[in-house]
Amino acid sequence: MKLITAIVKPYRLDEVKTALQELGVHGLTVTEASGYGRQRGHTEVYRGAEYQVDLVPKVRIEVVVEDGDSDAVIDAIVKAAQTGKIGDGKVWALPVETVVRVRTGERGPDAL
Amino acid sequence: MTTLAAAHADTGDTAWLLAATALVLLMTPGLALFYGGMVRTKSVLNMLMMSFVSIALVTVVWLAAGYSLAFGDDIGGGLIGGLKHAGMADLGPDSVQGTVPTLLFATFQLTFAIITAALISGAVADRVKFGAWLVFVPVWALLVYVPVTHWVWGPGGWIAHRLGALDFAGGLPVEITSGASGLALCLVLGPRLGFKKDAMRPHNLPMVMLGAGLLWFGWFGFNAGSALGANGLAAAAFLNTLAAGCTGLLGWLFVEQKRDGHPTTLGAASGAVAGLVAITPSCGSVSLLGALVVGLAAGVVCSYAVSWKFKLNYDDSLDVVGVHLVGGIIGTLLIGVFAEKAMTGGTEGLLYGGGLAQLGKQLVAVVVVAAYAFLVTYGIGKLIDKALGFRASEDQEYKGLDLTVHAETAYDHGVLGHGAPVSSSVLSPTQKVKSQA
Secondary structure, X not given: OEEEEEEEOHHHHHHHHHHHHHHOOOOOEEEEEEEOOOOOOEEEEEOOEEEEEOOEEXXXXXXXXXXXXXXXXXXXXXXXXXXXXXXXXXXXXXXXXXXEOOOXXXXXXXXX | OOXXXXXXXXXXXXXXXXXXXXXXXHHHHHHHHHHHHHOOHHXXXXXXXXXXXXXXXXXXXXXXXXXXXXXXXEOOOOOOEOOOOHHHOOOOOOOEEOOEEHHHHHHHHHHHHXXXXXXXXXXXXXXXXXXXXXXXHHHHHHHHHHHHHHHHHOOOOHHHHHHOOOOOOOXXXXXXXXXXXXXXXXXXXXXXXXXXXXXXXXXXXXXXXXHHHXXXXXXXXXXXXXXXXXXHHHHHXXXXXXXXXXXHHHHHHHHHHHHOOOOOHHHHHHHHHHHHHHHHHHOOOEOHHHHHHHHHHHHHHHHHHOOHHHHHOOOOOOOHHHHHHXXXXXXHHHHHHHEOHHHHOOOOOHHHOOOOHHHHHHHHHHHHHHHHHHHHHHHHHHHHHHHOOOEOOHHHHHHOHHHHHHOOOOOOOOOOOOOOOHHHXXXXXXXXXXXXX
């Protein structure tokens, strides 16, 4: 199994969710995140005092899938999240040792 | 003061002043929101509390002695009134001051004393020991607000009766006094931890806008109420108040657009308040043209004045100096330029052929009141600091005064905070809530 983590622009979340649902991915976890890569932050001005805000708001989407589905899921996320502009984010995958469904105790791919 | 039991209050004047008094009292909760929105989430409740406790503290000292010292018969030199009416002695429902009941006049004036004390809290946001503030407010009201008010509005007060400077609704006792006192107190306390290093942006600008709106609303009671009657002068002051707030707002936004590239909500709120501050002393002595210029001048100048603290290194956190001291000086001085006979009943400013005489009187009043407020407040601040400590501990300041002083949190943030169902929250109810100060 693979844990796929995607950091994307917050307003692309709906597109990514729809694309994953179409692929048959049944669950995902979303967290609000902040960070920066090549996209720099922005400046804000309050009563003439300027603040540099380095961290840009993003969402982090996490999905665990079977090994064979990993590439298709990554492609779907990238396609849905892409705007072509700087700051579109990153997607990566890591191997997962085990997964347990808390309600039933099922283990492994059955728990997905 | 003449309290004629035989005279009758005018019903129209009384009705208007009753309403105006309630309007001015509303300004202090408005100020609490205006200031509260500008601080960070960790100390917003403390900011609100500093204003709300001022209502209670100043009311008690005003009724006990403040009113009598400010508006009682002068005991010599135009410096202070006597204690004849301490505890509101000798004043009943039949006592009349001018054309309104004396008890109403005293309450109207009380609401001014309240907001002036609360205004100072903006200069020392996020770092005041709460107990020290509770001591400071009544002492300050008696030693600074009360004497200056006697000089300007009290019977025989030297600024009005000997010097002849004009102040319709409180440029000297309210705006300049609070601004100069704010400067003194922020120097006593020193800057917030992280001043000029950490981002200290306002946490809730809609709250700031709501506060500014309530202030503006209440300001009609403040300025038009200062006519102490339902008459044409009140109407002129009312219109001037609207006009100056508008040009102040536009002036500040114009500077922001040119200087920073963006017109901001905080700029709009600040500009309106700057214009209102400046028209406070002058609303009863300038024409509409004067009001438009006074407001515009304040909006433009104050939008620059708020950045002096970064160059000169004093942490006037919410710009009491930049807005109230500077705006108050502008409005008080410009009376010497724009005063018109039709409004003042005699005095004329430079622009209307009155020469430099009135401007000189206004300048003397500004300098003396600013110096007095600064020095006495600095002294009170130092004494309280020695005796009790005026500043919250470093730990309290880092964690925020809301949690460490009041044992409260302003907002529910996230599922692990107070917003979650109690069973799955990190909080669980206890028999008795104890604070960890």
